[in-house]
Amino acid sequence: MTAASTTTRPRQQVPPGSSRAVTAAQLSRTQRILLGILGTGSLIALWQLGASTGVIPPSALPGPAVVAAALPGVLTSGEFLGALGDTLLTWLIALALGSAAGILIGLVTSAIPFLRRPSMVVVNVARAVPATALLPIAILMFGLATEMKVAIAFWAILWPIIINTSYGVLGTEPLRLDAARSMRWPWWRRQVYVTLPSALPSILTGVRVATGTALVVVIAAELLGARSGVGTFLRLYQQALRPDIVYAAVIVVGLLGALLYTVLVRLERRAVGWRASA
Amino acid sequence: MDLHVEGVKKVYGDGPTARLALDETSFTVESGQFISIVGPSGCGKSTLLMMMAGLLKPTAGGIRLGSTPISGPPPGVAVVFQDYGRSLFPWMTVGKNLSMAAAADKLPKAEVARRVDEALTAVDLAGTQALYPWQMSGGMQQRVAIARALVVEPTVMLMDEPLAAVDAQTRADLEDLVLALRDRYDMTVAMVTHDIDEAVYVADRVIVLAAHPGRLIADIPVDLGRRDQLTTKAEPEFVKRRAEVFTLVRRPAATSSAGSDAELDGRPSELKA
Amino acid sequence: MPDPSGATSTLTSAPPPPPAGDKAPTTRVPRRKRPFGRRLVSGVSSLWLLVAIAILWQVVATLSPTLYFPPLSKIFVQFGQDWFTGDPSSLFLSQHFFDAALPSLRRLAQGWGLALVVGIPVGILLGRSAVAAAMYFPFIRFWLAEPKSAIIPVAVQIFGIADSMNVFLIFVGTVGLIIVNTADGVAGVDRMTLQTARSLRISPFTLYRRVLVPAAMPGILTGVRVSIGVALILMVISELYATTAGVGYEILLNQQSFKFLQMWSAFLLIGVISVLLNVVLELIEKRVLRWQRREGLSGQ
Known part of the structure; x- marks a missing residue:
């Protein structure tokens, strides 16, 4: 692949947190795990200290013991699990639809020269308004059901996926396309066997970024009115003045997010393994 | 043809x-002829x-x-590009890289498999089908790129500085390999190079181009018979032709910058020897 | 899910430079700088799709009027009336702009500014110390993966419906991104550069000021750029969820009182603000990185 990493190059969506350099330091795996426990423990201790000295009022943030005590209840409550399932299903549908549409549009618009720049202009205009701002209009159009959540999350992730797809396509090594042409491959075969695999790393990065965006937007939609989902659950218990349950749920959602992210990174590595040493 | x-x-x-x-x-390249095309940058x-x-x-x-x-890439003509790293498909195994080269010919599967085997054997890489290009050394990858060109059993093979990106020893081996392949597959070969020793060593004819604008300035026959890395380069014919090409290529460069000399000279390692 | 950056930059839509080798024996025609006139023509011609969509919207909205999608022309007129009826002394911005948009921008500046002030030093620290990084990265990862919208009820819980709630949310939503990217930039500083710097026996302060921070600048700026998109998203959601002023509140109010033209005009305002912020950041980034490159050369 090309090493086009100049600063002036228009950028893809690159997810941060790929902190290879930091963690690849001279620490062993065990050391890192122990230090991680120590560090996280110190934060929890700080939290406990704040709670027991009364610096943090319990109504704002109950102590770690209180929140931990609420965790099992949250994890076994049908209400929470149902809401979580609802959110994840919505998220998955939006992600599948948004990725499919975004990749397709990205491939088509960048394969056809006269559509390339005009479509990028449209994409950049369309995504200037944060998707969450459009929630009121989505609610007007789709009501408070799942369709509304899917629609808004779809809108939010469509543009970054189109952009990443088209950067991937435009970054295709021209020499490989020449090689394919010299082998007399027809247009479609060049697209499927050369352009698409070349663009894949960039597409997958786009999809990974989109998973985060989609979850944020789905939960935002639930907070602002949707009838079911984690956001709805959180809103309900915040209004019912049960901060312990709210915090427990927030922690579960965060851990789940981290898990999903890790899985995606693994899948991505497997899918573009050839890239590592290329 | x-x-x-x-x-x-x-x-x-x-x-x-x-x-x-x-x-x-x-100019005309006769059937079965091996020509090299040399000239300065640009x-x-x-x-x-x-x-x-x-x-x-x-x-x-x-x-x-x-x-x-x-009017477009014709059947029976294969191209080997300068940069194997950029012309092979890293997402395909070596076997797939090769078999896909024959995709446009719509051959039976068994025939493609046979040709892939034969091409890999010809470049001395038999049994590497399951590897990915990036698991191989540079010299091996360039041999894969050459094998890929052989799969279509071309009548004409065009090579764009195919050996520019490998080290001197590998390069000498590959020069002999290309010559052997020409005989084995009975091909017409045109090879672009900026290395004058190489141009004279492999070819029956050297086409010399000048720069700014690019144009043909000489067409030099080389009569060397069988090549051998050890003795050929000492033969009077080789020395004479090499000097001839060298003068032609250098002449325009002498008036411009001296910086391009390194590129136009023979390989430093060879000169020392 | 670390990066809910639905609205980060990339406003320039030029394709990446052709990744041609030095001699480029490919079939691509070498790219050259074209004369200004031609570039202008191609710039204008790249707008045709946008214009076509705008016309389509206008025609459809005029022919079959729906309440939710007013014709574009009316939206633009409303946009002008809403925000740009002020005196020249206030840059033509209307009183309504100052009432509605200024609170949003103030919260954005406070929350995001605080995130920069806290995030960059913490990031440098974590980038310099492998031990500190190993200790706190697990939590930061978790924090990045937390969908920030889920924090809103928590923020309301803590601060009630007040400006500090929005500021807090923007701060916690962006600080992690800035920390991680800064740490990445700092940890990625070439070891040779550091050794060279040490061999010159410069003071630690100078080391940070002249070597580490400039070398880490690309990473820092990535964090800045990615986080502004997140900051905007959070600014809007938090205002939609609970507030008494701001652009998000404006949108909600207009929706609830069926003033759809005003609602669209507020969408447009957010879009313009987001584009302007991104353009400014991009300019700053270009500037700063150019300086950094020169600095790198003279430092050697």
Whole structure:
């Protein structure tokens, strides 16, 4: 692949947190795990200290013991699990639809020269308004059901996926396309066997970024009115003045997010393994 | 089949920014001949080769393979690109890289498999089908790239500085490999290179281009018989032809910067020896 | 899910430079700088799709009027009336702009500014110390993966419906991104550069000021750029969820009182603000990185 990493190059969506350099330091795996426990423990201790000295009022943030005590209840409550399932299903549908549409549009618009720049202009205009701002209009159009959540999350992730797809396509090594042409491959075969695999790393990065965006937007939609989902659950218990349950749920959602992210990174590595040493 | 280059000219761009890359050039490569094309940077040698491959359209003139004018990549013509790292498909195994090369020919599966085996054996890489290109050394990858060209059993093989990116020892081996393959597959070969030793060593004929604008300035026959890395380069014919090409290539460069000398000279390691 | 950056920059839509090798024996025609007139023509011609969509919207909205999608022309007129009826002394911005948009921008500046002030030093620290990084990265990862919208009820819980709630949310939503990217930039500083710097026996302060921070600048700026998109998203959601002023509140109010033209005009305002912020950041980034490159050369 090309090493086009100049600063002036228009950028893809690159997810941060790929902190290879930091963690690849001279620490062993065990050391890192122990230090991680120590560090996280110190934060929890700080939290406990704040709670027991009364610096943090319990109504704002109950102590770690209180929140931990609420965790099992949250994890076994049908209400929470149902809401979580609802959110994840919505998220998955939006992600599948948004990725499919975004990749397709990205491939088509960048394969056809006269559509390339005009479509990028449209994409950049369309995504200037944060998707969450459009929630009121989505609610007007789709009501408070799942369709509304899917629609808004779809809108939010469509543009970054189109952009990443088209950067991937435009970054295709021209020499490989020449090689394919010299082998007399027809247009479609060049697209499927050369352009698409070349663009894949960039597409997958786009999809990974989109998973985060989609979850944020789905939960935002639930907070602002949707009838079911984690956001709805959180809103309900915040209004019912049960901060312990709210915090427990927030922690579960965060851990789940981290898990999903890790899985995606693994899948991505497997899918573009050839890239590592290329 | 003979390859006729007839009054070919290439201009990049148009209007005030147009640049003449190659002025009218004509020559014929006879069937079975091995020619090398040399010249300084910017002489249009790669451009010429890409037009012969049907990958670039000449601005004027035309190229014929036998009696058929070339208007796109023609069947029976294979291209080996300079940079194997950028021309192989890293997402395909070696076997897939090779078998896909014959995709346009719609051959039976067994025939493709046979050809892939044969091509890999010919470049001394039998049994590497399951590897990915990036698991191999540079020299091996370039051999894969050459094998990929062989899969279509080409009558004409066009090579664009195929050995520029490998080390000196590998390069000497590959020069002999290319010569052996020419005999084995009975091909017409045109090879672009900036290495004068190499140009004279492998070819029956050296086409010399000059730069600014790119144009043909000499067509030098080389009569060497069987090549051998040890003795050939000491033969009077080799020394004479090498000097001849060297003078021709250097002449325009001598008036410009001296910086390009390194590129135009023979390999430093060879000169020391 | 670390990066809910639905609205980060990339406003320039030029394709990446052709990744041609030095001699470029490919079939691509060499790219050259074209005369200004031609570039202008191609710039205008790249707008045709946008214009076509705008016309389509206008025609459809005029022919079959729906309440939710007013014709574009009316939206633009409303946009002008809403925000740009002020005096020249206030840059033509209307009183309504100052009432509605200024609170949003103030919260954005406070929350995001605080995130920069806290995030960059913490990031440098974590980038310099492998031990500190190993200790706190697990939590930061978790924090990045937390969908920030889920924090809103928590923020309301803590601060009630007040400006500090929005500021807090923007701060916690962006600080992690800035920390991680800064740490990445700092940890990625070439070891040779550091050794060279040490061999010159410069003071630690100078080391940070002249070597580490400039070398880490690309990473820092990535964090800045990615986080502004997140900051905007959070600014809007938090205002939609609970507030008494701001652009998000404006949108909600207009929706609830069926003033759809005003609602669209507020969408447009957010879009314009987001584009302007991104353009400014991009300019700053270009500037700063150019300086950094020169600095790198003279430092050697």
